[in-house]
Amino acid sequence: MQLTEDFNPSKAVKLLLRRSRQGAVATLMVGSGDPYCSLVNVASHPDGSPILLISRLAVHTKNLLADARVSLMLDERVEGDPLEGARIMLSGRAEEAAPGDEILRRRYLSAHPSAEAFVNFQDFSFFRIRPTETHLVAGFGRILDLKPAQFMTEIADAAGLLQSEQSAVEHMNTDHQEALDLYATRLLGAAGGNWRCSGIDPEGIDLQAGNRTLRLDFPQRVTDPGGLRKMLVRLAEQARTRETASDH
Known part of the structure; x- marks a missing residue:
């Protein structure tokens, strides 16, 4: 992600949401409330919100079902020092998809074709993270917070x-x-x-x-x-x- 004088933070966030295929998701442990972080595959909804396909056997899924608050970190994969790449820490709430939600299913499988092997397992479910804000780190002097209206894609007319x-x-x-x-x-x-x-x-x-x-x-x-x-x-x-x- 090139950082130029006309750097656009909204575009930088949108780019990470669209291009990322893996991220670190942080949830709150059932009972203790301690933070718990794990690696997940991600895709994006047409409006840009992240989509997860996760098993109910996983700790992070159990946590989300008890407390929907979540944070997801997505980073630009760069060669060399990972801290030189742009990254976002997106906060929001995870919503389990209703049965038959074809948009989430097809968008995720298009991004992760190998998931066809287990997408129909009974313990797997799609979740969509509804963002409340995001923290962008994109280089020196380019650290700021953005609200959903600044980086989500409008789809009401589409x-x-x-x-x-x-x-x-x-x-x-x-x-x-x-x-x-x-x-x-x-x-x-x-x-x-x-x-x-x-x-x-x-x-x-x-x-x-x-x-x-x-x-x-x-x-x-x-x-x-x-x-x-x-x-x-x-x-x-x-x-x-x-x-x-x-x-x-």
Whole structure:
């Protein structure tokens, strides 16, 4: 995460929420109230709130069911000193998903395909962390607190997009692998690879190749399938233009 003079803290938090696949979750021990920290896999809801898939046999799940207060740390994975990367400590309350919540299920499985092996086990449940605030550390002089309104993605006007998200993700991964690779390499400067789409929301598209993750923000919000189609074509054309220019 480059720290420039036009550094945008809201964008920095959003980027960590979208790109992170693991985090440290802190809960309160049943009975004693002592802090308890553990490693979990995470995904993001279309509005940016973290999604967990955890077993009721785990200590942190038992803690959450007794006291929903939670803190989640997400960090930018950098080479060298980990403290040189940006990180957030997000506070909130964990809510167990209602049975049949397809949004949480598909978003999590898209980010963690290997979870298909145990997602249907009876002791596993999806939880969504509803943020109350977050503490951002992004370098010297860039330490501040943000409220949800500053980093959550508005989805109230995007029902059409959310209903078509899964089909759009599948379509991109099946029929437009070249475009996804161009997004990653030409628009985001990443190395080539088997890039696939793992999620779409009104503000951008999430890309993933193995354990590498990227976020491509849209220049304008998209709230319906027609607008999404036009935006993806526009970005592909932009990427191809850069590809052509780089060849000369």
